[in-house]
Amino acid sequence: MRAVARAVVLPGTWPAALDLGLVDGERWLSRNLATEIEQRRLFPWIPVFFGLGILLFFQAKGTPALWAPAGALALCIAGAVALRGKPFILAVMIALSALFAGFTTGVVRARSVAAPVLAKVTIAPITGFIETVEDREEGKRVLVRVTDIKGLAETERPRLVRLSVRKGDGLSAGQFVAGTARLLSPPEPAWPGGYDFARDAYFKGIGAVGSFTGAVKRLDPSVAAPLSLRVAAGIDEARNALTQRIATAIGGAAGGVGAALVTGKRGLIPEETNDVLRGAGIYHIVSISGLHMVLAAGTFFWLVRALLALAPGAALLWPVKKIAAGVAMIGATIYCVFSGSDVATVRSLVMTLVMFGAVLVDRPALSIRNLSIAAVIVLAREPEALLGPSFQMSFGAVAGMMGLLPLLQWKRAEGRAETLLDQGLRWIFHAVTGLIATTLVASLATAPFAAYHFQTLNPYGLVGNALALPLVSLVVMPAAVLGVLSYPFGLDGPVWRLMGWAVARVIEVSGWVGGIGGSTLVVPALGVGALGLLSLALLIVALSISSFRWLALLPAGIGLALAADPSRFDVYIDREGGGAAIRHAGGQLSLVGRPSAFVVEQWLRADGDARAADDPSLRRDARCDPQGCVVEMRVGHHVAYVQDVAAFEEDCRRASVVITRLKAPPGCNAALVLDREALLARGATAIRFGPKAIEIRSVRRGSEAMAWSERRTGETADPPKENGPRRARPVPEQDLPEDDFSSGEPD
Missing domain, CATH: 2.40.50 (OB fold (Dihydrolipoamide Acetyltransferase, E2P))
Structure with missing residues (x-):
């Protein structure tokens, strides 16, 4: 019971082999559960349930009442206290308490930031x-x-x-x-x-x-x-002044990148440089997060410890390591405030403070328990961070390394004397293999989140990081710290130029890696189910210490199967009906209307399509005239995009789906009509055609289903009662000479 209530992380390693006791399921379960409790590995699951509570909050419709989750939280806490003598029930009560605490945090946060939002242009x-x-x-x-x-x-x-x-x-x-x-x-x-x-x-x-x-x-x-504004403005002015100083001292693209590494201001980085860094898989270096915070705080820690070690009295009588940790915590906090205190930076600061705080109390600096504490603090402060790529990728990378790196540890052979050369070669070997191993594990752990949020994978990111990170770690970040310290004295110019030289080499390496064929793969958007299963597998691997880790193979296998065969939408529609992307008979998306380039790019990436938004082939398979466009789909249906009221009579009679930013006539007999009023209620909408029904997903209305036999117009939303298919009649080509067609571009 006490082991459950006071769960504390202890070091552990990956089980050498699958426990054959798995044949006896009950004994295997009890033995491994006892190991988890003995090794105090239940505590890391508290932030998991806390996060589940936040996810439930974001699934709620409207703004939930505060009393409901807060009351449930109070009841669970009371139950945990009353039933603390029963370990299993106590663990369940703690998990439920964490879940309702996460839901309550979401409600409180949403109410605390509530402010008017503009209703119209x-x-x-x-x-x-x-x-x-x-x-x-x-x-x-x-x-x-x-x-x-x-x-x-x-x-x-x-x-x-x-x-x-x-x-x-x-x-x-x-x-x-x-x-x-x-x-x-x-x-x-x-x-x-x-x-x-x-x-x-x-x-x-x-x-x-x-x-x-x-x-x-x-x-x-x-x-x-107000005082808060004056403080924020003063910090921002100081950041802008330093940004301009660094960018001017270094010059060119390297100047923009170097300034971003110090102040977090990325506006001066040319877009071509951003693309180069993304192609090499190292764009994370320009977002001030875990890497920068650890390197900056580590530089403070090393400098203070090294300087104090030069004084024999201080080295012998003072707690040098703790003093250095305290200075590193102060330096990291100042760095966070000065760099803008973005979500990623604050999250990294919390993790850094927890890590060095563990040094102050003589605990392991890097443990799964510390990571769990940092996750709870970050989510309690900004629960919305859970839905963003920054939180998911950073915590996923660290958790993955904690769970998988024990597999990659080597032990030195005992009884063999080492020469100085042997020691040097061993240090180089461990440094190189450690860099490769951590990059590989971090890349694997973050790949599902990258596929979900950005629809891209960088298979050569391992090469890019292996070549660039040594420069960033050994030259760029130490120079950044030294430059900031020398900035008030006006002696920072040479330091920035040294830093700029290293940044230029990083950009060159990125250009070389990004130039390799296939360096950036565009993949279809990962479904929520696949992401959830792969995340669960990562959590099981990272948080378990017993043979429970082998259970991760099940969700990982199913998640990978779902990711390999994604369910794509057949139609994407702009939130205002300004355009749509429709899958033609050849299997690719065809563009109609005039949606913005940004929106088109989002649609293409979600579909795993690497074409640019202005690619001429996007309009090749749409039959268009001044009144609108028609696209024939592989499943035998036709989708009409109407730009003129004169086209409604024919398209409503012939097409399966009619899309328009106009108001459709009440008698439109297409299976599905998405006109101005419908899109106003739904927002951006996507459609998936099935053999018996149309699945409709929209930003504001969620998921809907409609049988082909159900004819609708406008905003009819009741679920259909019939499931029989209705095959739409084919749409004839427009009665115009071939020369009168535009090349897919409506007038």
């Missing part, structure tokens, strides 16, 4: 304080804390808006500005399951995005800026 004068400024190649992007938007009541006015400025010379954080802006509500996903900028913006307090349409005037503020 608005062009109006706006005034407010600039909170942050980001320099970009095409201008600046500012975050404005709004004081007034003409025509909007205070209850409808967003608290923060993010605006682009083409000519933003002289703008800086803390200024009170006024100008006319075109404002839009934060965009929803381009397809159901895609990146949800609106959700991220909500939790950041951003209620609108857009751009200034004219000159931006700097004015004397009518009200005093």
Whole structure:
């Protein structure tokens, strides 16, 4: 019982072989469960159930009541206390308490950040304080804390808006500005399951995005800026000043990358350089997260410990290691604040503080228990981080290394004297194999999350990281720390140039690796089921210490099978009906209408299609004229995209699905009609055709099913009662000469 209640991580290794006691299931289960309890491996499952509670919160419709999860949490805690004498029930009560604590945290967080969100496109004068400024190649992007938007009541006015400025010379954080802006509500996903900028913006307090349409005037503020804004503006100004200093000292693309590594401002990195780094699988180096925080804090730790070791009295009488750990914690905190305190940076700071805090109390610096504590702290602070790639990939990589690296440990042969050369060769061997092993394990652990969020895999990322990370670890980051320390004295120029030389080599290596054929593979979007199973397999491997680890083979196998045969959508529709991507008879997507290039790129990546948004082949298989387009699908159905009301009579009669940004006539007899009103209610929509039914998934309405025999128009949403197929009649070609067709591009 005490072992369950006070679960503490102890070192362990991977079971050498599968326990043959598996034949006797009950004895195998009890023996391995006893091992897990004895090794105190139940505690790491607390953040797992905490995260499950957060996931349940995000599945809830609307805003759940606070009393329900909080009351359930109180009951579970009371049950755990009352039944603490029964180990199994106690473990169940603790798990349920963690689950309801996660749900409660989500409710509290959603209510604490609640702020008005712009309801419709608005062009109006706006005034407010600039909170942050980001320099970009095409201008600046500012975050404005709004004081007034003409025509909007205070209850409808967003608290923060993010605006682009083409000519933003002289703008800086803390200024009170006024100008006319075109404002839009934060965009929803381009397809159901895609990146949800609106959700991220909500939790950041951003209620609108857009751009200034004219000159931006700097004015004397009518009200005093709040203290929080003055502090944020001061930090942002210092970051921008250092960013410009580093970028100017180094110059070129290396200057933008070098500045991003120190200050977190990535706006000066050319897009071509971003693509080069992504192609080599090392783009993670420009996002200040675990690698940067560990290297920065490690540099502080090493410097302080080395300097104190030079003084014999201090080395003998003072707790040098603990002092160095304390300084590293302070340095890491300052680095986090100065680099912008993004979600990834804060998460990395928490993990670093927990790691060095363990040094202060004489505990192992890196353990699964510390990782679990860091996960709970991060999720309690920002539960929405659980849904993002940053949290998933960073914690997944660390958990994977903790679970799999024991397999790759070597023991030195006993009884053999080593020469200095032997020691040097052994150190080099271990350094190289350690770098390769950690990169390989981290790549495998994060691959499912990369496939789910970005639909890309970098098979040569192992090579890119193996060549680039030594430069980053041994030159770039130590130079960054030294440059920041010498910056106040004005002696930082040579340090930045040294750092720039190393960054330039990293870019060159990335270009070479990215130039290898197949360095970037575009894969279809991983389904939620496959991602969940692969994540479960990773958790079992990382958190278990007994033969339970072999159970990971089951979810891993099923998850890989689902990932290898993904269920793709047949039609993607823009949230406003501005265009669609339809799978033609040849099996690829064909583009109709005029959706934005960004949206098209999202659709193509979700389908595992590597074509660019402007590829001419995207419009080759759509039969178009000024009234609209028709695409014939492999399953014998036709999808019509209507641009003119004159096309409704024929397309409603002939097509299986009609898509339009117009209002369809009430008598439209297509099996499914998605017009202006339907898309307004659904948002971005995707369709999958089955032999008996149409599966419809939309951003706002979730999943729906409709039998082919059910004829619908507009917003009829009741589930059909019949399942008989209805074969749509073929759509004839337009009665126009062949020369009158555009090449898939509607007029």
